[in-house]
Amino acid sequence: MTTTAEAAAPLRVMAVYKFADLPDAADIRPLLAHFCCSHGIRGTFLLAPEGINGTVAGSPAAIDALERFLLTDGPFGNRLTGAEIKYSAATSMPFLRMKVRLKSEIVTLRAPEANPAKIVGTYVEPQDWNSLIERNDVVVLDTRNDYEVGLGTFRRAIDPHTQTFTEFKQFVADNLDPARDRKVAMFCTGGIRCEKASAYMLAQGFEEVYHLKGGILAYLEQVPETDSRFDGECFVFDDRVSIGHGLVEGDATLCRACRHPLTAADRAHVAFREGISCAWCIDEDRQSGAAERQRQIEIARRRGLAHLGDEAARAADIGKARKSRRAEQSRVLRAGEGTAG
Structure with missing residues (x-):
């Protein structure tokens, strides 16, 4: 089902998982990685003998093709039939690269007795x-x-x-x-x-x-x-950081120093320093390293050079600016509705 948010956004986000018998996960890995990269899809898939778990993003056409690859056309055969798949939207690419990783579990609990393929709530x-x-x-x-x-x-x-x-x-x-x-x-x-x-x-x-x-x-x-x-909002593991009702992008951002999600109140806290610290990581050792990384990013930007952390920082800046614009538009809309009656 296409949501209102999806219709207005250029990119589609797929979250999918299925507990299934995949003893050939290592053989599937390069095939899945090649398919995603050739279709401009980014994100992360985890493959394990117990199944698949991942969140990726791409154009609507690419994600539709990926669904067919997973469920019918690709190396999984019909083993992913009935997979839990959810779609949401993104106005910009929420992932930096495409990764397909082999794991012993698709969600780590380290409890062999917990086997959803045999018994589940x-x-x-x-x-x-x-x-x-x-x-x-x-x-x-x-x-x-x-x-x-x-x-x-x-x-x-x-x-x-x-x-x-x-x-x-x-x-x-x-x-x-x-x-x-x-x-x-x-x-x-x-x-x-x-x-x-x-x-x-x-x-x-x-x-x-x-x-x-x-x-x-x-x-x-x-x-x-x-x-x-x-x-509140639901934390998601990509550049959107959080989503709200209707699966629209939320207001949260990430602290670049400790990667903790931050609300508007967190960003207003006295401990928050962009790229350096927040209330969750305010200590001298962490601040020193983060401050130096931020300084190197800013120097590289002034010189017109790329920096290792610059792409992630730029993505964070774009996301924060986008959320600020959306919040301002929402405030203007609410003010207009109040004036109208």
Whole structure:
């Protein structure tokens, strides 16, 4: 389905994953990389014996061709049939290059008993999610990492305060009990972490484990903002940084020193210095290195030379300027609507 944001933007973003039997992942890797590069597609794919996971961007025609390559025309055969695929839009290329990486897992948990191909929790459609998470007998769990949760999450959701997904196992051991927490509803960005997390929890003896089908991305696309229980923006792993309802690009940016996502309030903090520090990384050692990198970038720009970090910095500047223009247009529109009545 083409959203309003997609229709207005020149680039299409595809997020896709599927737990599938791919013992030939190493053989597929160069074929997938060649196809994407030859079609001007950028982003990252992870391939593992357990499946595929990735987010890429390109022209609408290129992404349509990629979908056919993944599902029918390429080396996967029909093994990716039923893959979870979500589309959004970007006004400029959100990735610097194309990467296809071989991994032991497409989402790292290091728990062999968690095998979504054999057992998985109950999928909940976005339209049914609100009624589930509002029940008092349901534990609502955000399986994402702390910096992602900080930008936005569902009301009543528990933040596990993890920095990596592998820490999820310890959180469950320390905070949840199958005898007490009989119903658990979990969510993540696109659904992949929840599939593995639900498989893990079922293996630990939890009776009823639910997860949001398609993740937050599907919810923000399908559920009207007026009915939403999601507060804030959803962090995404590309130059857009965050997206909001309708899958439109959000307001967040990244600190160039520590890569932590920053809201408008974070950028207004006294600790924020462009390219050098933010409230999340304010320490002398980090500032020194970041300040030197920023100084070298600025020197290279004045001399008309390229710098290793210049392309990423330029992309960040373009994204920040674009978001500022969009915010200003929104303020003007709201002011006009207020004047009209």
